[in-house]
Amino acid sequence: MKASVYYAKGDIRYEEVALPDIGEGDLLIKMKACGLCGTDIHKAQHQTVTGPVVLGHEVAGEVVKAGHNVQGFKPGDRIITAIHVPCFTCHYCDRGHFTLCDQFKKTHIEPGGFAEYIRLPELHVKHLTHRISEKLSWEKASLIEPVGCCLHGLKSANIHPQDTVLVMGGGTIGLLSAQLARLKGAAKVIVTDISPFKLASSKKLGVDHAINSAQEDVVARVAEITQGLGVDVVVIAAGISSLLTEAVSLLRRGGRVIVFSPFDHNSEIKVDASRFFKDEISIVGTYSLSPYEMKEALDIIENNKINVDDIITHRWPLSGLAEAIGFAANPANEVIKVIMTDGD
Ligand SMILES: [Zn+2]
Numbered sequence: 001m002k003a004s005v006y007y008a009k010g011d012i013r014y015e016e017v018a019l020p021d022i023g024e025g026d027l028l029i030k031m032k033a034c035g036l037c038g039t040d041i042h043k044a045q046h047q048t049v050t051g052p053v054v055l056g057h058e059v060a061g062e063v064v065k066a067g068h069n070v071q072g073f074k075p076g077d078r079i080i081t082a083i084h085v086p087c088f089t090c091h092y093c094d095r096g097h098f099t100l101c102d103q104f105k106k107t108h109i110e111p112g113g114f115a116e117y118i119r120l121p122e123l124h125v126k127h128l129t130h131r132i133s134e135k136l137s138w139e140k141a142s143l144i145e146p147v148g149c150c151l152h153g154l155k156s157a158n159i160h161p162q163d164t165v166l167v168m169g170g171g172t173i174g175l176l177s178a179q180l181a182r183l184k185g186a187a188k189v190i191v192t193d194i195s196p197f198k199l200a201s202s203k204k205l206g207v208d209h210a211i212n213s214a215q216e217d218v219v220a221r222v223a224e225i226t227q228g229l230g231v232d233v234v235v236i237a238a239g240i241s242s243l244l245t246e247a248v249s250l251l252r253r254g255g256r257v258i259v260f261s262p263f264d265h266n267s268e269i270k271v272d273a274s275r276f277f278k279d280e281i282s283i284v285g286t287y288s289l290s291p292y293e294m295k296e297a298l299d300i301i302e303n304n305k306i307n308v309d310d311i312i313t314h315r316w317p318l319s320g321l322a323e324a325i326g327f328a329a330n331p332a333n334e335v336i337k338v339i340m341t342d343g344d
């Protein structure tokens with residue numbers, strides 16, 4: 001079978017790899033769509049992983065083979081899955097921090113999402129794999145995993161009706177989070193970005209205010225929109241650590257900042273620390289998703305509760321991964337979500 005294998009920055013090869021063998025509890029699926037995630041781009045551009053490795057984890061596909069002990073799935077089933085499975089019993093899992101579980105990052109699909117065929121190990125089959133309806137397109141189905149990640153982050157945001165939510169960054173995570181915040185009851189949703197294309201897209205998706213942070217004074221605009229009170233929630237969905245300083249300054253009393261971005265290692269950020277005691281603000285990090293968010297994400301996508309059609313801007317066949325990453329990583333391009341599809 002073929003896969004797009006990452007070796008090093010600028011070296012991704014579409015080549016022949018071994019078809020994975022499956023065990024009694026495993027599934028073999030044919031990849032139909034796999035979203036290109038910001039973290040895939042980050043790994044490839046910043047070489048945070050050592051090749052050769054097959055990236056990709058936002059997978060939708062068709063079951064082609066099921067191990068003898070598999071229950072609930074058979075060849076021909078259309079499914080979605082995710083990449084890491086917690087143990088459900090350790091210190092972290094006990095406390096609901098499933099993504100911090102030691103087992104979490106040790107579990108993988110084989111060889112990765114950007115491959116023609118993928119083995120889903122038994123744990124993935126049991127806890128992360130769900131059938132999708134005939135009506136749902138493959139590319140939309142591949143958005144279920146990132147929607148789940150956004151739901152995971154928004155849990156800590158604890159959104160109340162009438163809240164104002166500001167999302168920094170109009171990429172896939174930002175535009176999904178903005179819509180999910182609305183779904184959770186936010187009365188006003190604001191998106192900031194420096195890309196006119198992403199700001200126009202966010203308006204199309206129904207956000208109330210799209211602010212160009214390169215041209216406008218975000219602090220002044222937010223003060224104007226909120227009558228000087230500030231926003232209840234800021235979601236940081238852009239990988240610039242200095243945004244945290246501004247995020248804290250934009251919070252209303254009792255406000256929450258959700259950091260959904262891989263900031264640089266050891267980056268030190270200044271925030272107005274008096275606000276923790278005086279205003280009971282909080283800053284919470286978020287990473288990946290737990291099996292519990294998959295079901296909610298599936299329901300949201302299957303029932304069209306948010307618009308993902310206007311988020312998917314580009315498609316590439318599996319063979320074009322190198323080109324797709326180069327294109328998506330260039331801020332000059334008008335791109336939000338890239339989906340890799342089956343075929344060359
Ligand atoms: Zn992802």
Ligand SMILES: [Zn+2]
Binds near residue numbers: 087090091
């Ligand atoms: Zn655990």
